[in-house]
Amino acid sequence: MNIVVPVKLVPDLVEELTIDASGAALDTMWLRLIINEFDDHATEQAILLKERSGGQVTIITPNAEGVDDMLFAASARGADRLIKLVGDFENGVNNHALARTLATTIKDLQPDLVLTGVQAHNDLDGSLGPLLAEYLGMPYTGYVSGVIVNGDKAIVRKEFPGGLIAELELKLPAVLGIQAAEQPPRYVAISKVRQAMKTATLEEMDAPGLNPDGGPTIGRMFQPEAAEKAEMISGNADVVADRLIGIFKELGVL
Amino acid sequence: MIERINFWEIPEIWHYFAYVVLPLCGLVMLGRFYGRIRLWWQVGRPERRWDKPLVRLWRLIKFGIVQVKVLSKTYPGLVHVAIAWGFFVFFFGTALATIDADFIKFLRGPIYLIFKLMLDTLTIAALAGIILAAYRRFIQKPSRLTLDRGFTLSLTLVFVIVFTGLLTESLRLAAIAQEPTLQPGWSAALAWWTPAGWVTAQLWLALKLTPAVINSIHLWIWVTHATLVGVLFIALPTTTLVHMFTALMNVFFSKLDRPVGQLAPIAENEKKEPVYVSTLRDLTWKQLLDGDTCTECGRCQEACPAYAAGTSLNPKQLILSIRDALHRDGPTLAKGNGKSLPLVGETIKDGVLWSCTTCGACVRECPVLIEHVDAIVDMRRHLVIEGRVDDILQGALANLGRYGNSFGQSERMRARWTQPIQPKIKDARREPVEYLWFVGDYASYSATLSDVTQKTADVFQKASLDFGILYDGERNAGNDVRRVGEEGLFEMLAEKNMAALDKCTYKTIVTTDPHSYNTLKNEYPANNGHAVLHYSELLDQMITSGKLKFTKKLSYKVTYHDPCYLGRYNGVYDAPRRVIEATGCTLIEMPRCRDKAFCCGAGGGRIWMEEAEVKERPSETRIHEAIKLDGVQAFVVACPKDVTMYRDAVKTTGNEERIVVKDLIELVHEALG
Numbered sequence: 001m002n003i004v005v006p007v008k009l010v011p012d013l014v015e016e017l018t019i020d021a022s023g024a025a026l027d028t029m030w031l032r033l034i035i036n037e038f039d040d041h042a043t044e045q046a047i048l049l050k051e052r053s054g055g056q057v058t059i060i061t062p063n064a065e066g067v068d069d070m071l072f073a074a075s076a077r078g079a080d081r082l083i084k085l086v087g088d089f090e091n092g093v094n095n096h097a098l099a100r101t102l103a104t105t106i107k108d109l110q111p112d113l114v115l116t117g118v119q120a121h122n123d124l125d126g127s128l129g130p131l132l133a134e135y136l137g138m139p140y141t142g143y144v145s146g147v148i149v150n151g152d153k154a155i156v157r158k159e160f161p162g163g164l165i166a167e168l169e170l171k172l173p174a175v176l177g178i179q180a181a182e183q184p185p186r187y188v189a190i191s192k193v194r195q196a197m198k199t200a201t202l203e204e205m206d207a208p209g210l211n212p213d214g215g216p217t218i219g220r221m222f223q224p225e226a227a228e229k230a231e232m233i234s235g236n237a238d239v240v241a242d243r244l245i246g247i248f249k250e251l252g253v254l
Numbered sequence: 255m256i257e258r259i260n261f262w263e264i265p266e267i268w269h270y271f272a273y274v275v276l277p278l279c280g281l282v283m284l285g286r287f288y289g290r291i292r293l294w295w296q297v298g299r300p301e302r303r304w305d306k307p308l309v310r311l312w313r314l315i316k317f318g319i320v321q322v323k324v325l326s327k328t329y330p331g332l333v334h335v336a337i338a339w340g341f342f343v344f345f346f347g348t349a350l351a352t353i354d355a356d357f358i359k360f361l362r363g364p365i366y367l368i369f370k371l372m373l374d375t376l377t378i379a380a381l382a383g384i385i386l387a388a389y390r391r392f393i394q395k396p397s398r399l400t401l402d403r404g405f406t407l408s409l410t411l412v413f414v415i416v417f418t419g420l421l422t423e424s425l426r427l428a429a430i431a432q433e434p435t436l437q438p439g440w441s442a443a444l445a446w447w448t449p450a451g452w453v454t455a456q457l458w459l460a461l462k463l464t465p466a467v468i469n470s471i472h473l474w475i476w477v478t479h480a481t482l483v484g485v486l487f488i489a490l491p492t493t494t495l496v497h498m499f500t501a502l503m504n505v506f507f508s509k510l511d512r513p514v515g516q517l518a519p520i521a522e523n524e525k526k527e528p529v530y531v532s533t534l535r536d537l538t539w540k541q542l543l544d545g546d547t548c549t550e551c552g553r554c555q556e557a558c559p560a561y562a563a564g565t566s567l568n569p570k571q572l573i574l575s576i577r578d579a580l581h582r583d584g585p586t587l588a589k590g591n592g593k594s595l596p597l598v599g600e601t602i603k604d605g606v607l608w609s610c611t612t613c614g615a616c617v618r619e620c621p622v623l624i625e626h627v628d629a630i631v632d633m634r635r636h637l638v639i640e641g642r643v644d645d646i647l648q649g650a651l652a653n654l655g656r657y658g659n660s661f662g663q664s665e666r667m668r669a670r671w672t673q674p675i676q677p678k679i680k681d682a683r684r685e686p687v688e689y690l691w692f693v694g695d696y697a698s699y700s701a702t703l704s705d706v707t708q709k710t711a712d713v714f715q716k717a718s719l720d721f722g723i724l725y726d727g728e729r730n731a732g733n734d735v736r737r738v739g740e741e742g743l744f745e746m747l748a749e750k751n752m753a754a755l756d757k758c759t760y761k762t763i764v765t766t767d768p769h770s771y772n773t774l775k776n777e778y779p780a781n782n783g784h785a786v787l788h789y790s791e792l793l794d795q796m797i798t799s800g801k802l803k804f805t806k807k808l809s810y811k812v813t814y815h816d817p818c819y820l821g822r823y824n825g826v827y828d829a830p831r832r833v834i835e836a837t838g839c840t841l842i843e844m845p846r847c848r849d850k851a852f853c854c855g856a857g858g859g860r861i862w863m864e865e866a867e868v869k870e871r872p873s874e875t876r877i878h879e880a881i882k883l884d885g886v887q888a889f890v891v892a893c894p895k896d897v898t899m900y901r902d903a904v905k906t907t908g909n910e911e912r913i914v915v916k917d918l919i920e921l922v923h924e925a926l927g
Contacts, residue, residue: 014657014662014663014664015664015666032664034656184645184648186641187638187641187643187648187651187652188641189638189639189641189740189742189743190655190740190742190743190745190746191520191528191639191741191742191745192639192742193742194742194746
């Protein structure tokens with residue numbers, strides 16, 4: 001079975017986020033990137049499937065600072081193929097553009113299963129999975145927390161609010177948005193990662209032209225702003241009511 | 255002149271027993287012993303333990319013959335030494351008698367009398383020892399001892415051999431007393447050179463037995479004695495007495511290549527691949543010898559904080575598990591056709607290994623120098639490489655790998671505690687300093703400790719110390735990362751710290767944390783001749799040199815807790831005590847102090863792990879120990895983790911009104927006025 005896991009790095013919230021001079025994006029100067037937590041689960045789920053029923057796991061990711069370390073860690077965990085997409089990712093791309101370019105590359109890989117993280121905290125234009133499914137022409141299920149592959153079908157577990165769990169059957173190939181792997185992502189010892197650095201190869205592939213159409217344009221990005229000071233009205237009911245009527249009149253509501 | 259008579263009144267046929275049968279028994283013993291010990295190198299990995307023979311010989315004398323560690327517990331120590339020395343002297347005496355009988359006649363006159371006195375004294379000592387040992391085993395029954403039939407059998411056998419030896423001698427003396435011509439030169443006055451024999455002989459004489467009856471009893475007791483010696487020879491390799499050999503070997507081959515605070519890197523096999531210990535085959539021959547050496551005295555068990563807390567770890571059982579696995583699977587493995595069964599996870603469960611705080615009390619207590627902690631870390635390395643770590647530990651390790659601290663905070667926040675300090679602390683990466691202060695994770699990041707850390711800086715500044723820190727260039731030193739078994743992460747952290755240190759100009763490293771202290775001092779490669787000091791040592795030096803002058807005399811009654819990695823691992827016991835006394839405080843020691851100090855439970859990475867099911871946390875046990883002391887107001891520590899651990903323990907035991915946990919620096923700060 002051929003499993004492809006598109007992974008993206010997202011800003012690490014350990015560092016304070018600052019807005020750049022344009023006022024519409026994060027300042028990348030102080031940004032530190034970390035693997036999207038859900039993509040980490042998707043990777044783990046892919047490795048678990050491979051361990052259970054064989055196959056090949058390919059990790060594919062847009063180039064960014066620190067991406068090599070992430071790929072080597074995935075290799076140490078059991079991924080077979082590591083692909084780094086090289087293109088104009090420096091100023092960030094939206095998920096529409098990312099999905100289009102990923103779809104082009106993934107099509108050639110002819111996957112049976114594409115596992116993505118169900119969401120990322122910097123998804124501004126919807127999550128990646130459904131977009132990718134659309135461009136690949138494959139079915140999609142999100143919020144998945146367990147996968148069983150049976151021939152050309154997959155049975156997936158999906159959680160609903162209120163503690164309901166559904167098992168859905170999909171025809172492969174398909175795209176799944178993973179909420180949680182069947183077991184938490186395993187610990188990978190540093191010596192294994194270091195070994196992978198020596199032995200694993202990173203394949204670089206050109207990302208075809210990035211097309212962000214369909215995503216929103218960011219007008220302004222800002223830290224939460226404190227609201228103006230509230231006025232506390234004290235006194236008995238009559239006094240409070242009088243003051244309220246006064247305020248409404250001042251504001252021209254009455 | 256009186257002289258030794260060989261085979262006194264023993265018919266010649268029995269001489270063959272002594273010269274043929276007993277040596278054959280000896281050969282059987284050696285053969286059976288070989289059959290047991292060959293498993294060490296046929297199953298275990300090679301390890302070099304042959305270097306420095308003179309140092310090893312000294313250890314053999316100190317720990318194997320004089321038995322200084324056995325003697326550290328008075329009653330069982332004296333009992334053991336009495337029996338063991340009995341054995342040594344009887345062995346030595348038999349050798350001398352053989353030389354006298356078959357080579358050079360020299361046991362005559364005064365030499366003979368001294369020879370007899372020596373043997374006789376040790377007979378009394380050994381018999382007394384055996385009786386006291388039986389009292390301990392059958393009446394006192396301390397919980398740490400294994401009360402097993404094997405030990406009873408050995409003790410009985412030894413008793414009967416020594417006792418029949420005494421009876422033989424007494425019967426000979428009784429016969430000679432009746433008919434002095436039987437031993438030329440004998441007189442009743444000389445009989446007191448063999449006091450035990452002579453007193454016992456009075457019993458025979460009182461019975462008024464005829465010489466013929468005495469002779470006949472003498473012969474059959476002698477035969478019993480000699481036969482039992484033969485039985486002992488044959489049985490020895492599979493009885494508990496085998497420790498006579500294995501213990502001597504174990505102390506001879508004990509660890510010499512590194513200080514106690516230094517772990518060995520992961521070993522490699524012939525193919526240069528790392529060896530992670532998961533089966534018997536992955537242990538070294540010395541680690542298998544450790545198993546065969548254990549005498550089941552249980553001193554490690556008694557000292558172990560994990561055992562006391564009720565976790566699944568019992569250091570004695572851990573070592574015995576290795577021994578039992580070796581004797582169960584070793585013979586098949588040695589033939590080369592047996593599959594290596596999992597040791598870790600099956601015989602030794604993961605939880606057992608994770609319970610260890612690496613406090614080193616077991617290693618310190620072991621009379622035969624078994625190396626428990628090294629074996630535990632070796633097996634933990636296997637668990638880490640397999641990813642078998644609990645969630646909290648996994649999070650901590652991931653944080654350490656990514657941010658260089660277990661708190662999961664940015665390295666840019668590492669020096670946030672310095673913000674209110676004026677003048678600004680020097681950045682050792684930018685300007686030369688005399689002392690480079692390696693602050694450590696807990697002192698840097700823990701919000702509850704920033705007050706203590708700031709006071710440390712204040713004391714240094716008041717003493718006009720030329721010091722600086724690495725700011726965001728510092729990483730966790732890796733002491734506990736290494737003891738968790740994450741060797742790769744330890745190497746990475748050490749490399750980063752070494753790279754930062756290499757760029758600085760400084761004379762001495764000073765640490766707050768004893769854990770950082772241990773690894774920087776003992777495990778960092780080539781410190782370039784830089785001394786590493788714990789702040790307690792630096793304070794002590796500054797007080798002695800007059801650099802630090804106190805204006806206020808404190809009058810607290812305090813007790814002091816020795817951190818494992820400062821005390822047991824590095825022998826720093828006196829410096830912190832001198833500092834406490836210099837502040838004017840009265841120091842009252844807890845029963846378990848200095849090398850016997852009881853661990854807080856946080857070491858070896860335990861502070862990053864899920865708490866096991868425990869009867870009582872080690873830190874709480876320790877607080878109970880401290881509040882029993884008369885009028886002690888403060889529990890003084892010299893380790894940031896201890897401040898955290900014990901402040902919690904004081905709260906959870908409800909002793910907030912009775913005792914307060916203070917870092918050493920808080921006393922110093924207060925005494926500076």
